[in-house]
Amino acid sequence: MIGQTALMANSQVCVGVVAGAHGVRGLLRVKSFTEEPKDVAAYGPLSDKAGNRRFNLVITGSAKGVLLAKIDGVTTREDAEALKGIEFYVSRESLPQTDEDEFYHADLIGLPAVLPDGTPFGTVRALHEFGAGDMIEILLEDGGVSVLPFTRATVPIVDVAAGKIVVEPPVETDARENRKNGDST
Numbered sequence: 001m002i003g004q005t006a007l008m009a010n011s012q013v014c015v016g017v018v019a020g021a022h023g024v025r026g027l028l029r030v031k032s033f034t035e036e037p038k039d040v041a042a043y044g045p046l047s048d049k050a051g052n053r054r055f056n057l058v059i060t061g062s063a064k065g066v067l068l069a070k071i072d073g074v075t076t077r078e079d080a081e082a083l084k085g086i087e088f089y090v091s092r093e094s095l096p097q098t099d100e101d102e103f104y105h106a107d108l109i110g111l112p113a114v115l116p117d118g119t120p121f122g123t124v125r126a127l128h129e130f131g132a133g134d135m136i137e138i139l140l141e142d143g144g145v146s147v148l149p150f151t152r153a154t155v156p157i158v159d160v161a162a163g164k165i166v167v168e169p170p171v172e173t174d175a176r177e178n179r180k181n182g183d184s185t
Contacts, residue, residue: 012051012089013106016040019066021080028080029066030057030088037067043095046088055088107160113138113167116156121167122146138167 019029032040040046041057048055061068074080095104105127113121122138127150129135134150148154148169157166 011092012047012049013092013095013104014049014087014089015043015046016067016088018080018083018086018088020084021077022063022068024077026070026074026076026080027060028069028071028074028083029063030059030069031066037062040067040088041069043090046090049087049089051089053086057088103158103160108136108158108165111160112164114164116166116168121169124165136167 015034016030016032019031021027022029030040032038034040034042038059041059046055046057047053055071058070059067060070071083074083092104092106098104108124108127111124113124115121120141122140124136125139125145126137127134128137128147135147136150136155138146138148140146146169148167153168154170155165155167157164159165
């Protein structure tokens with residue numbers, strides 16, 4: 001399952017990105033967005049976002065939170081540095097099927113978000129993992145942006161088949177207002 005923010009582009013799913021060069025012989029530092037980092041190279045040839053370039057990625061090791069990888073034809077540090085920022089994509093169909101309560105982040109991007117009564121709330125723009133908990137970013141109907149905890153309490157229904165999620169935004173309180181009224185909460 002894809003673990004980081006992964007955007008879809010023509011049913012393509014971003015599974016990693018070149019973070020930079022490693023050494024002088026063309027090795028790449030690759031940040032993987034797959035649940036098991038080495039799986040970035042497990043779903044067949046990778047392509048760039050536009051689908052114009054194909055890459056056969058071979059993982060050679062890891063260092064400081066990234067994978068070390070080799071691509072045919074990349075033999076110098078300069079070649080590797082020229083690829084920095086290139087995102088690696090695979091077709092959605094290449095990825096394993098998810099279990100009933102699982103989904104790929106890419107499946108949620110662009111889905112409508114509605115309130116429990118069906119009122120439109122916005123559109124899923126991104127999912128973020130910050131270590132302490134996932135967050136879901138929603139482009140609101142009025143053009144604003146809401147970032148909510150991606151928990152079952154806040155997002156009780158994720159229905160990819162129906163093409164929507166249901167959100168229950170938490171009630172916001174202003175601690176400064178409570179203090180003005182003499183409350184200590």
